Amino acid sequence: MDFPGRLLGIDHGLQVLGFATCDAIGLIATPHSIHHRTSKQEDFAHINRLLEQERIAAIILGLPPRPPDFEGYSQSDTVRLWGQRLAATIQVPIYLWDEGLSSADAEENLHTIGKRVPERIDAYAAAVILQTFLDALREGTSWPDPLSAD
DSSP states (O other): OOOOSOEEEEEEOSSEEEEEEEOTTSOOEEEEEEEEOSOHHHHHHHHHHHHHHHTOOEEEEEEOOOOTTOOSOOHHHHHHHHHHHHHTTOSSOEEEEEOTTHHHHHHHHHHHTTOOOOSOOHHHHHHHHHHHHHHHHHTTOOOOOOOOOO
């Protein structure tokens, strides 16, 4: 698959969504912004505006790992369901990507370059998620299947 263009990385949180974008050839992810959540409807409207303003070709949604032997509904399930509902309202594909320790990695990256860690690190975590996706593609990982609407 040829690289489709600019991507939007999303770090999904219960109170805040973090956003990052990459350049059109998929080399570097950059923190973009945060959105304080009020409702799914407003989340989705905000994301649709970002897709249009930034000319986004696809979304990379950070998926929290599901603990082994976990029973019941997890944060991973919440994000997957939210992503399916988002997919029903947008015109670009959504790909789930393991977010691992994106917030911790973002803090470490900021410390390494000597920058102050902001109060909200969500956009930086989104950049980590997106950058690990871009790096995996460069290393030969295939694009995952897109998330389908519920």
